[in-house]
Amino acid sequence: MSQATVLYDAPGRRARIRNAIVAAVFLLVLAAMAAWVITRLADRGQLDADMWRPFITASTWTVYILPGLWGTIEAAAVSIVAALVLGALLGIGRLSDHRAVRWFCGAFTEGFRAIPVLLLILFTYYLYAQYGLVPPSQLAFASVVTGLTLYNGTVIAEILRSGINSLPAGQGEAATALGLRKSQQMRLILLPQAVTAMLPALVSQMVIALKDSALGYMIGYVEVVRSGIMSASFYGNYLPALIVVALVMIAINFSLTAFATRLERRLRSAS
Template identity: 60%
Template sequence: MSTASVLFDAPGPRARVRNRIVTVVTLVVAAAVVWVLYSRLQARGQLDAAKWEPFLTANLWKTYILPGVQGTLTAAAVSIVLAMVLGFALGVGRMSAHRAIRVPSAIFVEFFRAVPVLIMMIFAYFLFAMYDVFPSKHLALAGVITGLTLYNGAVIAEIVRAGVNALPRGQAEAASALGLRWGQTMRAILLPQAITSMLPVLISQLVVVLKDTAIGYQITFLEMVRQGTQVGAAYGNYIPALIVIAILMIAVNFSLGHFATWLEGRLRRSRRGPAPMHADEPVNQGAFGAGAGGTI
């Protein structure tokens, strides 16, 4: 059986012709849509060279873009750290043998997974403002971090639980037979293996955290997308401004994804066992039966 037909039947001559026709039609429609959009933007002057010139000045980057980048990265970094800590705590708590820990953890996870992130941001923002928990200049940042931490912490908890449950049950049973407690088994055996296997999913969720910082625009948080619209309003170049912001977001997300790939490979290499011995390799007899004259 060929590799091309493992998951589905190999297309016949008619199917291949039909697929080519559909592909060509799709490309033609996509090209037409791009051309229409380009024509309309060009007619409105959004793609003129003058609209891009402000991005060549240091004042625009210092006033608008860099503060937005700083706000986005600050909120994302703090939220990622807190969500990881909260998620691992809740994920392990949901698997606890103690009902007093397992049930509250499950309720917390299910509740905050169901509440939209924006609602949590708005609620936290006005709650902090009502009780003067944070200074006024940090209220929006605190609201964004709180909403992102609670929601993504609940999601990461489910990722952790799924990663641990995907491991062979024999490992936990063997650890119990050796006399290890549940906490020792989780900390020394199960979690290290689960982290390596679920790392791609975790990084995908962290990218979601980075992108969801844009929702903080609703509570006046200073982030990249909000600053892009400010640039568009100030210079009348909304499309170029949003294109630049999109490029910056893509660059940051790509860097995070590349780092995740590198980290996953490094973790897998560090946990790889010694290379198996080949049959034609000489045996070091000095390591065996040293008391018997070096013979086996």
Template identity: 55%
Template structure:
């Protein structure tokens, strides 16, 4: 970008402003380095980098007893919740653009209600409800409560995302479909929804990552997931810092893999759409 083009967007800093920016940048870098060194010294003084704190992760029993069951619980609840929230969000988005006022009003109320309540509150409510009335077997109540909270909350958000995508489409799409003799339901299902999903795919991908991360809240109601398993392993081996680091690395790797897969799917979808006549 040339200097003239940059000046159209913001004021080009002069020599004094550039010097001030450089000084502040270096001051911030030095402050971060100093804070990092202070944290490193504190952890070293407490023996958090000793080999004995990290060697338990080379023992397969730690993984088979704690981390792998917790990882399976996290992935299971997230996978079920993603599927349910996508179906629920699609139904709510279609309901919010329905020609029938009761359906439109009911869908809007559901979306506004569930996206305003924290996920943890929904999980606790579902846990108490399912346990009191024996809706599910006692061993499955934590999983059901986690899936319920994640599904209704993220389903409401996905419904709003898809509704925004449907509203952003040109009106000519609907008019052309109706002119071809398609009914309103066929128009939404065959013409509008695929385009809305393609347009809002980045937001949908971000929401799936949020589902995976929010599954960790299940430890509050006794659900066996990765964070809870990491805490149990830390209590047994007395290496809380090392366990949290390993759990954090696993979560980062899972989220990065999910983002890569979703980005690949988005690119493939857009390439197919570009080749379509």
């Protein structure tokens, strides 16, 4: 029997029957739509074995998929590390005792957090190209990393700031009573607890950074989506290529989430 919560009362017998009927109808409609889509794809030959055969050959992976996958992982890894550093600096800066530091970090955070990632990538791309700040061979990579770092760093700053503010006030008061400076309190007591508490949100932002690396497609950066499209153009199997790329991204994101879950459990057990 369903239990009442603060959000809603426990449904009665008629409500449970009605909910079961609605759920059954929804599942039937969803199954019918899936069957229709599969039938249409099969009629157009998109599910033929020949469409999938390129993905069981080594050349497809070594020429297209794996180089693009490396580009995705490389851009995401560099931007995630840089965003964590930038987010920590901005998040701590917004809690500074100095008004000028708080104002600058707040304006920086709110400004770049409001700009779409794609716009940041395009802006930095043309900025680097216009003034020759980056070698041409690294132009796309640097633009993707910069855009992802600026956006995700500002979001992480808000996550860390919220995590620190959510800690009991007694943590800081006890540290002050022990004679610790503000920087020592933040580094040794507040920040480690905030990171542990907000780790799920941080991991979610890392997953977003990984997926947003696909926006590099717009400036010619070779990542897994672009490499999948290139292989599809060569073999003429767009749907299977996109499905394979989606499965690769799902596997990476699942692995990252599983690692973070294990890390969170270890941190909580250690504390």
